[in-house]
Amino acid sequence: MQRLAVKRHLKDLKEAGARGFVFSEAHALEAIEFIERCCQHYKAEWARTPVILEPDQLFIVWCLFGWRHAETGFRRFGKGYICIARKWGKTLFAAVIALLLLVFDNPLEEGAEVYSVATKEDQAAIVFRDARAMVLKSAALKARLDVKKKVIEYPETNSFFRPLGSDSDGTDGLFPHGVIKDELHAWRGIHRGLHEKIDTGSGSRRQPLILTITTAGDDKSEIWAEEDDYAVRCVESVLTGAVFDDTLFSFICRIDDDDDPFDEACWIKANPHLGRTVKVSSYRTAANEARRKPSAISKLRRYYCNVKTASATRAILPEVWAKGNSPILEMKGRSGFGAFDMGRNSDFAAVALAFPRMVDGQMSIDLKVRSWTCRDTDLKLYQAPLAQFIERGELIVCEGDSISQREVAEYCIEMAGLAEIRSWAYDPSFAKLMAEMLQDDHGFSIFPFSQSERFYNEPIRTMLQMAKDGRLIHGGDTCLAWQAGNLTIKRNGKDEWGPAKIGGPFKIDGMVATLMAISECLYHGRESTDDEYEIPLI
Incomplete structure (x- = not known):
């Protein structure tokens, strides 16, 4: 995952200028020099020695403080998200960033309020105590700070740094310039108020920075789960081609989904300092405990491999989905199958068209998907990535507070005029009247698709295999790629699979329509008389 952060940076060096950003090596270097010249260790064998950043830490500081708005010169990233295994040095790193924002930011902020924030003030004070100890060890800092x-x-600018918890007095009226959110995985629903106050309190600052530093959470870590999923998508945008959020810097270190947590070669993915400042023996001890005691496996995965425990796993990784980015073939005159999923009035709707063809004796599918939403919705259409999907024409916005079934039906009719759509599947929950109209007035062959694992099992397994093989061609549609990344699998007692979403505002309607269209391909395969598009049974 951390390699994607580097790829994003390199890609932005080439392309972000067009979006109004520049990279300033001078700003990045002075931030690094402040940390390594003014901050000292005060614990263990490193006590009284300068803080020398590890390569990954250098990269984080380089990006956070080097990227700038071309017009104003202020910092590009208003938020940073670092999720990494334990013993990486999160507390020390958070402390030096807080001191930098307090006393050496460029430009220096007058009246800066810098906070270390956690669920309890005592937890927030851990970062503060590290910063306090470093100030007392540094003659340069001690001379400037009280x-x-x-x-x-910092009397010169009337600024301060202090710890803040949900149990602290006076959490209203905050005007933060810098925030360290410590161990976000421990935040629960009762802490959402503080979370939102911090996120919304810095709107009038010139270049605020809210930095989250955490280890992976579990199923109770709802706020962390939302932030982590968003940050993952942000860094994975380098694979999908969509600009997800230009204001969030994301650096995540964890083992991959298919990695064995007992494989020592995988551990460095979760903690780049392994074998340097982190002893391999500590990981081996945790792994040996997990081998002997199954209940300790979740501890190994979460704290040492930085993987959320007891969670739903995404069905499709972005690098797998990207195998189908090549252009789809012209659909005019071709034989194919369609499906539509209307969803609720203010949600998403989607139409999918699947055009099968034979390539080297195997079925490939050219996939064309369009999605709709409405203007008056809780979805943040003005923010990435939805704003980008709308701009590209991949997501159509209907005016008002509901999706226009008329517009969706007209699109289906238009597509049926261009290609031979042999049958259409649909979710009868919200589209029964539209389906009847298309059947009665326009002669569509319509099939109501039952939304159960029994009917989705074969198409979802087929779709996953085709995506892995690069036989599901979608032309790099970024809105569909986003929805593919939102897809998880639910299983019934017979191990039959069905589509589910990860939760929150992450939609999968385009993938649901895709699965129904693929099901139509499979069902009608035996009936095909066109050798070019004959579909083998799968």
């Missing part, structure tokens, strides 16, 4: 029990003040 160090007190619960606050570090």
Whole structure:
């Protein structure tokens, strides 16, 4: 995952200028020099030695402080998300970033409020205590800062740094310039109020930075899960081609989905400092405990491999989906199958067209999908990635507070005029009247598709295999790629598979329509008389 962060940076060096961003090596270097010249260790064998950043830490500082808005010169990234295994040095790193924002930001912020934030003030004070100890060890910092029990003040700019928890007095009226959100995995629903106050309190600052540093959570870590999923998609945008969020820097280190947590070669993916500042023996101890005690496996996966425990797994990884990015063949005059999923009025709707063809004795499918939503919705259409999908014409916005079935039906009729759509599947929950109209007035061959694992089992397994083989061609549609990344699998007692989404605002309607269209391909395969598009049974 951390390699994707590097790829994103390199890609942005070539392309982000067109979006109004520049990279300033001078700003990046001065941030690094402040940390390595002014901050000292105070614990263990490293006590009284300068803080020398590891290569991955250098990269994080390089990106956070080097990327700038071309017009204003202010920082590009208003948020940073770092999710990494334990013993990486998260507390120390958070402390030096907080001190940098307090006393050496460029430009220096007058009246800066810098906070270390956690569920409890005692937890937030851990980062603060590291910063306080480093100030007392540094003659340069000690000369400029007033160090007190619960606050570090910078009189020259009337600024301060202090810990803040949900149990702290006075969490209203915050105006943060810098925030360290510590161990977000421990935040629960009751902490959402503080979470939102922090995120919304810095709107008038010139270049605020809210930095989250955490280890992976579990199924109770709902706020972390939302932030982590968003950050993953942000860094994976380098694979899908969509610009997900230009204001979030994401650096995530964890083993891959198919990695064995007992494989020592995989551990460095979760902690790049393994074998340097982190002893391999500590990982081996945790792995040996997990071998002897099954209940310790989740601890190994979560704290040492940085993988969420007891979670739904995404069905399709972005690098797998990207295998189908090549252009689809012309659909005019071809024989294919369609499906539509209307969803709820203010949700998403989608139409999928699947055109099978034989390539080297195997079925490939050219896939054309269009999605709709409505203007008056809770979805943030003005933000990435939805704004980009709308701009590209991949997501159509219907005016008002509901999706126009008329518009969707007209698109189906238009497509049926261009190609021979032999049958259409649909979800009868919300599209029964539209289906009847298309059948009665336009002669569509319509099939109501039952939304159960029994009917989805074969098409979803077929779709996953075709995606892995690069035989599901979708032309690099970024809205569909986003929905593919939102897809998870639910299983019934017979191990029959069905589509499910990861939750929140992450839609899968385009993938549901795709699966129904693929099901039509499979069902009608025996009946095909066109050798070019004959579909073998799968």
